[in-house]
Amino acid sequence: MYPKPLIVVATESEIAPSIPFLMEHKIPYIITGVGMLATTHALTKALYSCTPSYVLNIGIAGSFSRHLAIGSVIEVVQDTFSELGAEDENGFITIDELGFGISSWPNQSKDGIRTNLAQVDAITVNKVHGNILSIESIRRRLPEVQVESMEGAAIFYVCHKENVPCMQVRSISNYVEIRDKSAWDIPLAVQNLNQWLANFLISYPTSFLR
Numbered sequence: 001m002y003p004k005p006l007i008v009v010a011t012e013s014e015i016a017p018s019i020p021f022l023m024e025h026k027i028p029y030i031i032t033g034v035g036m037l038a039t040t041h042a043l044t045k046a047l048y049s050c051t052p053s054y055v056l057n058i059g060i061a062g063s064f065s066r067h068l069a070i071g072s073v074i075e076v077v078q079d080t081f082s083e084l085g086a087e088d089e090n091g092f093i094t095i096d097e098l099g100f101g102i103s104s105w106p107n108q109s110k111d112g113i114r115t116n117l118a119q120v121d122a123i124t125v126n127k128v129h130g131n132i133l134s135i136e137s138i139r140r141r142l143p144e145v146q147v148e149s150m151e152g153a154a155i156f157y158v159c160h161k162e163n164v165p166c167m168q169v170r171s172i173s174n175y176v177e178i179r180d181k182s183a184w185d186i187p188l189a190v191q192n193l194n195q196w197l198a199n200f201l202i203s204y205p206t207s208f209l210r
Contacts, residue, residue: 005110006052007197008043010034010151014059017194027201028052036081036124036154043158054110054165057155058197060189061147061170062128064139068120068146068172071188073196075117076168079153080104080145082123082138092141105156110165115200117169120146124153130179148176169196 007022007029009015015022015029022029028050032042043055061076068074081103085094095101123145129135138145152168159166171193174184 004028004052005054005056005201006030006046006050008032008039008046008055008057008155010039010059014190014193015197017190018197021198021201025201032151035126035150039151039154040158043155044162047158047162047164052164054113054167055155055159057152057166057168058193059149059151059170060173060186060193061122061149061152062174062176063147063172064135064176065120065146066175068118070172070174070185071192073117073169073171073192074147075107075115075119076122076147076149076152076170077107077119078104078121079106079149079156079168080121080123080142081153081157082125082142082145082148083127105153105160107156107167108159108165109167113167115167115169117196122147122149122152122168122170124149124151126150129176132178135176147172169193169200171196 004027010032012031030042030046032039084103085092086098094103096103121144125148147170149170155166155168171189173186173189
């Protein structure tokens with residue numbers, strides 16, 4: 001029998017449709033709370049009490065790209081702590097450039113397990129973008145980034161440090177633009193995310209579902 005994955009999510013609302021399935025099949029999950037600090041603490045604590053085959057972080061995200069439709073489900077393969085560093089009169093200096101650490105972390109896919117989703121780069125933030133000046137600034141600095149969340153890079157960081165395979169899957173709930181919650185569709189994003197999760201868990205692998 002395969003070891004089971006550990007599903008990691010920030011809020012109960014993002015995973016609520018899947019909780020009966022997870023409980024029925026005894027697939028562990030943790031609800032960390034919002035943000036990178038809460039996520040780092042909760043995931044580190046969980047990894048000291050269980051040994052999952054891999055960590056699967058799921059949740060909703062905002063998209064900088066209009067090429068990603070609201071409700072679409074994507075895999076994040078590179079995630080960056082975009083606010084970690086310093087600034088001077090010329091702009092932002094990453095923690096890498098300062099010589100104090102690493103700001104960008106890749107996923108560590110479990111051998112033989114694929115999401116078959118579109119792959120994107122992301123940033124992890126303490127403050128989600130909703131101001132046109134800050135949005136334009138981050139787009140200039142990190143033009144390859146397509147989505148943002150408040151937890152993803154923390155998941156990758158902890159898993160790299162603990163040598164645990166990890167993947168991150170997000171569903172797009174809104175575009176990163178001047179903040180307008182009336183344009184968001186969180187219910188659609190949650191619905192599509194959980195439908196993907198059910199299909200994925202049945203497919204990869206099937207042994208622990210028996």
